Amino acid sequence: MEIQKWGIYVPVFESLKGCLFELKRLSITAPNVIRLYCNSVYINWKNRNEGAHGKNAKSISSSAAELVSTAFSISNPLIASWGANLPRKFQNIWHPPPPGWIKINVDAALLTSYNASIGGCFRDDKGRLLIAFGEKRTHWDIATLELDAVMTIRKFIQPWMLECKGLILEGDNLNVIKFIQNSLNKAKWQSYNRVQKNLLFLADFNKVLFIHAHRNCNRVADMCATLALENNFYFDSSSFASIPPSLTSILKKECEPLL
Secondary structure, eight states: OGGGGGTOOOOOOSSHHHHHHHHHHHHHHOHHHHHHHHHHHHHHHHHHHHHHTTOOOOOHHHHHHHHHHHHTSSSOSSOOEEOSOOOGGGGSSOOOOSTTEEEEEEEEEEOTTSEEEEEEEEEOTTOOEEEEEEEEEEOSOHHHHHHHHHHHGGGGOOGGGGGSSEEEEEESOHHHHHHHHHHHHHTTTSOOOHHHHHTGGGGGSSOEEEEEOOGGGOHHHHHHHHHTTTOOEEEOTTSGGGSOHHHHHHHHHHHGGGO
């Protein structure tokens, strides 16, 4: 399916019995998958119906983009988390975001000496690097560091990025993703907490999705965090020539399937 190329999993079933059984299971473990699946069925039915009545049917990619844009519009407008219940074969490679979207991957590194770092990268829907960053830290808790990595991206947001169709924030620490989800959900009926306040800048984007990714899908951010154990760095279009070979090698491998 087109949408799976963007790292968003929608199950495919071979029978009605199998469909009902799996949807019942996912309703407990990954309700967002259910929402996305039901929306995909509706959008495909609507598209075929319009074609049958002489109207111009949308392309597959256009339908998939509409699905991503509408699936979470009813839920919290600031965030929608994605479940970790993805097939193993789906967890091995980095996936680009939908057309017109930006994906940001973040990670952290922690040594036994408490020397630590955070890092991340911004990429477009072609997999092209927009920004890569890394900063040194001193800490003892990896979850706090990865949460810090998410909050730090605010410094690197460019004004033109606010015009994109949506933003995907991806990390490999499921506990951090769930913590952010819970913090923002509580903020619907409680006063703003620290996490909510530090993420308010995301409200300037059209849509924001937080996705938990397998470590194999987060290699570039992991390398950024590793490099930052030595020194802080920031790379953009004006300094790409200075990117270390260890980082460009991973970027090249992940972009090759997209060419």
